[in-house]
Every structure is written in structure tokens, then in C-alpha cells.
Amino acid sequence: MAHTLLLVDDEPFNLELMSELLEDAGYQVQTAESGAEAWRLLEKEGDRYSSVLLDKMMPGMDGFEVLRRIKANAQLAFLPVIMQTAVGAAASVQEGLSQGAFYYLTKPFSREMLQAVVAAAVSHWDRHAYFRELANQQAEALGYLNEAFFTFRTHKEAQWVTAMLARACPHPERVATGLFELLVNAIEHGNLQLTYAEKTRLQAEGTWEAELERRLNDPTLGQHQVTLHYRRSRETISFTITDQGAGFDWQHFLDTEAISYLESHGRGILIARKLSFDDVHYQGNGNQVTADIWLIRPTPPASDANAAAPSADTH
Incomplete structure (x- = not known):
């Protein structure tokens, strides 16, 4: 259509x-x-x-x-x-x-x-619509899931895990889109060691999918896995994603002004932060990221009531 x-x-x-x-x-x-x-x-x-x-x-x-x-x-x-x-x-x-x-x-x-x-x-909208449709399926039992670990290698596997876990969250279609973006980053830029510049070039050449498949079949890179740790408490739902890559300059991509706004990719972190999660923060060299949904919005301690306004987010 x-x-x-x-x-x-x-x-x-x-x-x-x-x-x-x-x-x-x-x-x-x-x-x-x-x-x-x-x-x-x-x-x-x-x-x-x-x-x-x-x-x-x-x-x-x-x-x-x-x-x-x-x-x-x-x-x-x-x-x-x-x-x-x-x-x-x-x-x-x-x-x-x-x-x-x-x-x-x-x-x-x-x-x-x-x-x-x-x-x-349009591709982003299609993905959102796809996850929205999956989220509409009956999955009440997922509301009782408090903790789980998943490991996977491919986009298809990440898609299935995303669709299932998003249904345990408020606004599942929003969560699914941002979660999948973070998982794709972990697979492509983490485990498969594809740089931002390489993806730009490969997409322009029309060889992106072939190179992705080649790396997934590589005897070394193709064995790398992404680990997803899901945790739910009364206050928060958290997703911690860990890849086996060398990390990246994550602070650059958290600063929206540092992104080239005319590129056809590179907005996964921005989507996750702006549209899907209440907080997204990387650890260490960037091969681990935690994305949080606040079920109960945190309030500052009473002793901070008269404190100065907080500085800009440095996550």
C-alpha cells in the first residue's frame, strides 16, 4: 500500500x-x-x-x-x-x-x-505501526514479568524480543521503536563494528544489506551477542543493553547539535531519548546503555527544594 x-x-x-x-x-x-x-x-x-x-x-x-x-x-x-x-x-x-x-x-x-x-x-513510521499492531495483541501475563535476560545476534531476533517486552510497558509502540533503535545500534555499531561513516557510504552505494549479512556470517564478528536485561519495579522499567564491541563516542551522539541533520541515519539515540524513554544513559566506553521508563516519576529530596537548578544532562 x-x-x-x-x-x-x-x-x-x-x-x-x-x-x-x-x-x-x-x-x-x-x-x-x-x-x-x-x-x-x-x-x-x-x-x-x-x-x-x-x-x-x-x-x-x-x-x-x-x-x-x-x-x-x-x-x-x-x-x-x-x-x-x-x-x-x-x-x-x-x-x-x-x-x-x-x-x-x-x-x-x-x-x-x-x-x-x-x-x-516512512521507514520509521512503518516500524512504529508494526510494533503498535503487535502491542495490540493480548499479552496480559507480561505485566507480571519482573526480570529477564535475553541474548541474540540478528535484527530479526532483536525485533521479536522488542515486540514482546514492549507489550509489558505503557505506550508499547513508543517503547518498541526506541528500544529497537538501541538494539540495532548494539548489533551494527557494537558487535559488527560498523562505523557511522561506513554505514553512510554503504547506504549510498546500495551495498548496506549485503555487508550486514557478510558480517553476521563472519566467523568472529558473527558470534558476538547482545545481552538485554529487563527489570521492573514499582517505580521503574529498565532495559540494560550490552554488546561485545569496543564502544564509541556516545557523548557526541547525546548532543543533538553534533549530529548531521541531513544524514539518512544516526538518530537512534535521539529517538530513544526524545520519544521512547524518560532516561537513557551510557556507561563506560559506550558498549552498555540503560533506558528507563518511569512508572512513578521521581521527586527530588526535600533538602533539595531550595537548591539551585540542576545543570544540563551529561548522560
Whole structure:
């Protein structure tokens, strides 16, 4: 079934150009020439869209206001929003991502960049929809699971473990998407030792899947396993993921400004932190990460009531 995209821009020429490029790539498109029109469509039939391409600068209701409304709506909150603007300043990009934007395109952009970014967003939406469907299956018994360990090697195995454990959590489809992203990072960049730059190059060459399969069949790399430790208490659900890789510069990827916003991958940690979990923190050299869901939100000790505001997160 074809994916439907909502394109929002107050310039008819831009809408016509994007529509042509995306229809050529096999997508169906719906257009809106204002933020108000876009919001009416989203309120009425938001579930038919796989992604929204949203211009930042529009008269009346601008792109940021539409984005805020999307993220505040429980039925739309996980819809991938690609912000587009002629302003490429870091502060502008950071503002969009802090509001929940999934990607950020700076005009003018090429056909290849547009199609690559949309493909990544739609793939993310497909994964979310898949896990949402699995989460709807009956799995009440998982609510009584307090602790478990899992080991696995492949994406398919990680997918099954993710789908099962997410059903033990509030908002399982959100948890599943972020958890799977962290597991994929552990498999690809940890156990299989694929660097961010290598993945970028392999995807551009169209050889990514072949190289992934080759490494999974490697007699050394292919034997590496990911361990997932699931723990549930009255206050928290925690997932601790450990791979057998050498680690990575995880602090770089926790800083959203350090990410290249025009790449087609590299946002797994950001997705987990912003959309899926209440806390994500790495240990040591980066081959172990813990992601927490707060069932009861922690409160600071009474003695801290008059303390200064805490510093920025350094996890």
C-alpha cells in the first residue's frame, strides 16, 4: 500500500515541485498551503499520513505551531515531521528538534536528499505501526514479568524480543521503536563494528544489506551477542543493553547539535531519548546503555527544594 505524505508550504511552486518528486518515488501526497489548513487535515484524518513535510516560515500558524500541536496530540505524537526551512542556523535546527521534529531539511535540497530523508521517515513510521499492531495483541501475563535476560545476534531476533517486552510497558509502540533503535545500534555499531561513516557510504552505494549479512556470517564478528536485561519495579522499567564491541563516542551522539541533520541515519539515540524513554544513559566506553521508563516519576529530596537548578544532562 502506498504511503501518503502531507506537504505543507505557503509557496505553491514548492508544493508542486515536492509533489512531483515524491510522486515519482511512489508516494501519494496531500498538500496544504497554510499551517491552519494542515492542522484541519491532521485533526480530521491524521492517521492516513506516514509523514509530514512542514515548512517552518508561514504566515498565520507557522510550522513550529503545527509541530507543537502534532506532538501534543496523543494520536499524532509519533508521526514523523520533517521540518524544512531556508534558515540553516544551528539554533533554528536545535529549536525544531527540541520540539520533536524528526528531520530537518535546509532549502534548497536535492531530489536525492529529499527522497532519502522521506524514505527514512516512512521507514520509521512503518516500524512504529508494526510494533503498535503487535502491542495490540493480548499479552496480559507480561505485566507480571519482573526480570529477564535475553541474548541474540540478528535484527530479526532483536525485533521479536522488542515486540514482546514492549507489550509489558505503557505506550508499547513508543517503547518498541526506541528500544529497537538501541538494539540495532548494539548489533551494527557494537558487535559488527560498523562505523557511522561506513554505514553512510554503504547506504549510498546500495551495498548496506549485503555487508550486514557478510558480517553476521563472519566467523568472529558473527558470534558476538547482545545481552538485554529487563527489570521492573514499582517505580521503574529498565532495559540494560550490552554488546561485545569496543564502544564509541556516545557523548557526541547525546548532543543533538553534533549530529548531521541531513544524514539518512544516526538518530537512534535521539529517538530513544526524545520519544521512547524518560532516561537513557551510557556507561563506560559506550558498549552498555540503560533506558528507563518511569512508572512513578521521581521527586527530588526535600533538602533539595531550595537548591539551585540542576545543570544540563551529561548522560
